[in-house]
Amino acid sequence: MTVRTRFAPSPTGYLHIGGARTALFSWALARHFGGTFVLRIEDTDLERSTPEAVQAILDGMNWLGLQHDEGPFYQMQRMDRYREVLAQMLEKGQAYYCYSSPEEVEAMRERQRAAGEKPRYDGTWRPEEGKTLSPVPADRKPVIRFKNPLDGDVTWNDLVKGPITISNRELDDLVIARPDGTPTYNFCVAIDDWDMEITHVLRGDDHVNNTPRQLNILNALGAKLPLYGHVPMILGPDGQKLSKRRNAVSVMDYADKGYLPEAMLNYLARLGWSHGDDEIFSMEQMCSWFDMTHLSGSASQFNPEKLDWVNNHYIKAADNARLADLIRPNMLAAGAQFDGAPDLAQVIALLKDRTNTLVELADAAMLFYRTPAAEAELLNQHLTDAIKPALAAYVEALRTVEWDKAAISAAMKAVLAAHSLKMPQLAMPMRLLLTGQLQTPSIDAVIALFGRECVLARLTAY
Missing domain, CATH: 3.90.800.10 (Glutamyl-tRNA Synthetase; Domain 3)
Incomplete structure (x- = not known):
């Protein structure tokens, strides 16, 4: 038997994260058995279905990388x-x-x-x-x-809930x-699953009451019956049903918030399914494991902190050039000036370990791509007459030092020792002069990235 699964959303809004998880499970099952994943748009609700909602679903599926093998099929084209x-x-x-x-x-x-x-x-x-x-x-x-x-x-033996x-x-x-001849939801679904030879139907457990109706229709038609599995809903962090009022529930909301699609897939996979103690895994690994065992019959709770942790893992593992392409548009919109500035991929390498989302990464990277504007009060507080001689000495050292992090750090330590200062006493005013802020990554790494010409200009501009 060739396994054939389907994802069949109604285009009445965005791609909900619960729907995305259902699509993921159906996609992974087809991939596990070398089968076929069908995308079907159930658009018979003419009052609520819109072309914009269809596009939102397709955009969400494309962002996640859940590519269908057949479709999309539209019910309104099958009248x-x-x-x-x-x-x-x-x-x-x-x-x-x-x-x-x-x-x-x-x-x-x-x-x-x-x-x-x-x-x-x-x-x-x-x-x-x-x-x-x-x-x-x-x-x-x-x-x-x-x-x-x-x-x-x-009677059916549910793949998740049992008999x-x-x-x-x-x-x-x-x-x-209906009176106008338009067929209704349960009828269309049964005929579609029959015609498309669907072997496994994975869907939310809000469809459990639809299953006996569809089975009776299929039995009356003499159709081969698919296997059904109904996965429990995803609850919000408060234990209540996910709602747009309290939670971000659209897949593309998470794209906009700076989550990577591979992180979202990894996180959704663990909402209601497990493979031992594995928390981080590729979709190739998931597909090799996903044989319909270890699906939970209990509702899962969405945990934003856990999603952040997963996303941080994937950001740290991601190619820096790819991350640069992803965050550059947001940075340009925020006024980033890239001409003569450090290479964005190198900046990302310095910053990405401590950021949970691409939005955070873009915000953090901006310190390298805007004109510093330190508050006068802070500058007066940290750039004192006692510090200025040491800063001048360090500037002179930077004119000739080999431009790498190790040499820059060694020169700084020599100046600190010569002037009997501690690292923060010199690092704080330099951070303000270079970036306009007191908190940055390691100052020697920041100096190395800015480049000699920029550093000398900013450190002598006070």
């Missing part, structure tokens, strides 16, 4: 196929026209609630042997309902086409 199957089901008696108005359906449900029963369609228009149906209302367009089995159970059984008596005759 002829859905109508063909609807006609076949009507002809075979597997579906029927229902003329009950929305008000009549709600009234029957109210009666059931009042009687302490589960509200469901009561089968008024369901054709049965020996049953006489009411005359068809002339002014009413019908829906099409699926003729759900009245007895028995729907699940739901009685058919809990299910009513599902509407599979």
Whole structure:
């Protein structure tokens, strides 16, 4: 059997991190077995689906690097196929026209609630042997309902939750086409999974109640049934359901906040799945391990501090030239002046170990690419008359010293010893003169990066 998985988002907004995790698991399962990963856009909700949302989903998938093998397929482009199957089901008696108005359906449900029963369609228009149906209302367009089995159970062995059984008596005759003929969600999903030969359906556990309905439709059609796995939701840091009001939930929000896609994938993989004690791993490693074992049946909690830790690891491991390309646009927008300034990749090598995001890295790197503007009060406090002779001596040493970190450091130590000073007494005013701020990486490393001409100009400008 060739494994075929799918990711099938509805384009009603951005790519949610929960959806991104589902896509990752489906992608990794297909890659593990050398199968096919299908992207399907479920866009039948015409009121809420937008081209902008479709693009947001595609952008998120591209940023994460979750490349599909087939698709994207759009349900709105498959209407002829859905109508063909609807006609076949009507002809075979597997579906029927229902003329009950929305008000009549709600009234029957109210009666059931009042009687302490589960509200469901009561089968008024369901054709049965020996049953006489009411005359068809002339002014009413019908829906099409699926003729759900009245007895028995729907059972499947969920790949995450284990065996699940739901009685058919809990299910009513599902509407599979609206009065205008547009097919409904569960019908379209079942037909798509059948036509696309999907073997494994991984999705959020908010779809558990949809699964018995889709299984019954597929059984009625004689289709081969996929295996289903329903992963629990991701909770926010506060233990509540992730919401846009309290949390960043769009994948592209994290791109904008300076997270690397490989870090996001690594972090999402560990939300509900594990491989021993491994915390850091490549997607190649994940795909080699991801065989549907070790998926958790419990909800996972999103931990921003853990994501920062993972992102810091990947920033430290990333190629400096790549990081430079990623942060340069933000730095230019902040007014960075690159002409005659240090090589950005070398600056990144100095700074990246202590930054958790690309935004932090860009902010930290700006000290090398803007004109320093030290506060006069700070400069007067640190550049005292007692320090100026030592600074002048160090400037003279820098005119001829070999321009590398070791020689620059050795010259500084010699000046400090000659003037009986401690390192901070000389380093603080030099930081202010060179960068305009008191906190920088090691001063000798900063001096080495700025270059001789720039350093001499700034250290003599007071």
